[in-house]
Amino acid sequence: MISVRTDAGRILIGNQLLPQxxxxxxxxxxxxxxxxxxxxxxxxxxxxxxKQSLKSAKFRPTLVTLSAGEKSKTxxxxxxxxxxxxxxxxxxxxxxxxxxxxxxxxxxGFAAAIYHRGIPHVQIPTTLLxxxxxxxxxxxxxxxxxxxxxxxxxxxxSLVIDDLDVLKTLPRRQFNQGFAEIIKHAVIGDPKMFRMLxxxxxxxxxxxxxxxxxxxxxxxNIQIKSRIVxxxxxxxxxxxxxxxxxxxIGHAIERAGNYRxxxxxxxVSLGIVAACAISVKRAGLxxxxxAAIVDLLERFELPTRLPPKFPRKKILDAIKFDKKFxxxxxxxxxxxxxxxxxxxxxVTLDDIREAVQQL
Ligand SMILES: NC(=O)c1ccc[n+]([C@@H]2O[C@H](COP(=O)([O-])OP(=O)(O)OC[C@H]3O[C@@H](n4cnc5c(N)ncnc54)[C@H](O)[C@@H]3O)[C@@H](O)[C@H]2O)c1
Ligand SMILES: [Zn+2]
Numbered sequence: 001m002i003s004v005r006t007d008a009g010r011i012l013i014g015n016q017l018l019p020q021x022x023x024x025x026x027x028x029x030x031x032x033x034x035x036x037x038x039x040x041x042x043x044x045x046x047x048x049x050x051k052q053s054l055k056s057a058k059f060r061p062t063l064v065t066l067s068a069g070e071k072s073k074t075x076x077x078x079x080x081x082x083x084x085x086x087x088x089x090x091x092x093x094x095x096x097x098x099x100x101x102x103x104x105x106x107x108x109g110f111a112a113a114i115y116h117r118g119i120p121h122v123q124i125p126t127t128l129l130x131x132x133x134x135x136x137x138x139x140x141x142x143x144x145x146x147x148x149x150x151x152x153x154x155x156x157x158s159l160v161i162d163d164l165d166v167l168k169t170l171p172r173r174q175f176n177q178g179f180a181e182i183i184k185h186a187v188i189g190d191p192k193m194f195r196m197l198x199x200x201x202x203x204x205x206x207x208x209x210x211x212x213x214x215x216x217x218x219x220x221n222i223q224i225k226s227r228i229v230x231x232x233x234x235x236x237x238x239x240x241x242x243x244x245x246x247x248x249i250g251h252a253i254e255r256a257g258n259y260r261x262x263x264x265x266x267x268v269s270l271g272i273v274a275a276c277a278i279s280v281k282r283a284g285l286x287x288x289x290x291a292a293i294v295d296l297l298e299r300f301e302l303p304t305r306l307p308p309k310f311p312r313k314k315i316l317d318a319i320k321f322d323k324k325f326x327x328x329x330x331x332x333x334x335x336x337x338x339x340x341x342x343x344x345x346x347v348t349l350d351d352i353r354e355a356v357q358q359l
């Protein structure tokens with residue numbers, strides 16, 4: 001097992017960690033009442049193990065299971081979670097465990113942030129995306145009809161438990177989408193990891209024999225994201241904006257596909273391809289490096305071209321709805337070379353239109 005210390009708290013990465021949940025929470029000195037928030041796909045797979053472990057450490061867990069899927073990430077559901085916690089007698093000294101992917105991480109963290117003005121949050125991410133991205137950085141929240149993550153709070157988890165065994169049940173497409181964020185991290189901050197990924201394969205990393213490789217990969221990603229977050233905890237100074245590489249166009253593609261056509265990581269993969277094309281034009285990225293990034297995304301079975309009939313105009317409409325253009329220009333994250341990124345102010349709507357047309 002690896003233990004990573006971040007500014008916020010501890011992250012454990014390894015195998016067979018779910019049965020240690022109770023013991024680990026005990027060392028943090030939490031009181032006995034707690035809630036496990038999970039979803040309908042994850043509950044039958046792992047909830048019992050976590051619950052039993054907590055009970056053996058003398059905790060009294062209440063299980064709250066939401067319907068799986070982004071549609072559960074609402075203020076109404078967060079309120080319902082709080083009501084369940086009140087009914088179960090959780091108080092100021094209780095804590096909340098989020099057992100699931102990023103959806104559960106975000107809403108359970110938000111419930112922990114507002115319950116009695118903030119009680120500790122423990123994350124047990126069960127998707128690769130949640131391990132390398134959403135469980136780090138303390139952003140919690142819910143969606144509204146107007147857009148994703150519009151209501152939320154910063155609330156750092158006290159502990160994150162990354163048990164690699166849980167990834168074995170993750171559908172292949174879900175596993176692969178985590179690599180979009182991993183490749184993003186490599187492009188914006190870690191050229192060495194980029195070279196390592198060029199000789200890896202998603203299918204290989206899933207096999208038990210490569211658990212060690214997956215463990216160090218997750219550790220490396222946690223370090224990259226925490227390093228960036230530490231410089232800009234509240235997303236104010238601009239440093240954290242670098243994590244949005246590929247996301248301006250990626251989010252617009254997700255929205256244009258009504259959040260059904262592409263998973264988040266798949267839309268981000270397409271957004272990275274477009275951001276690289278824009279980087280060649282506006283930031284001097286070498287075309288061979290741009291091609292290497294596209295190759296790497298393909299290697300992890302991520303989309304790099306839009307289906308021919310996909311409504312490209314809807315993507316541009318979504319960007320115009322989402323972002324502020326000043327004098328036809330937008331703040332946009334570009335990469336001048338592998339391992340480096342900055343927020344450019346010379347990217348135009350036409351640049352974006354051209355990159356989307358070429359996708
Ligand atoms: N807070 C942040 O900084 C941050 C960053 C990135 C993304 N997010 C959020 O994360 C969410 C996306 O995360 P996600 O992709 O993990 O989505 P998710 O939580 O919806 O999980 C994806 C699917 O996989 C299922 N699943 C989860 N673990 C499983 C397992 N081990 N075996 C089988 N099935 C499993 C889930 O039930 C769900 O159907 C979005 O809500 C997004 O806004 C937050
Ligand atoms: Zn993302």
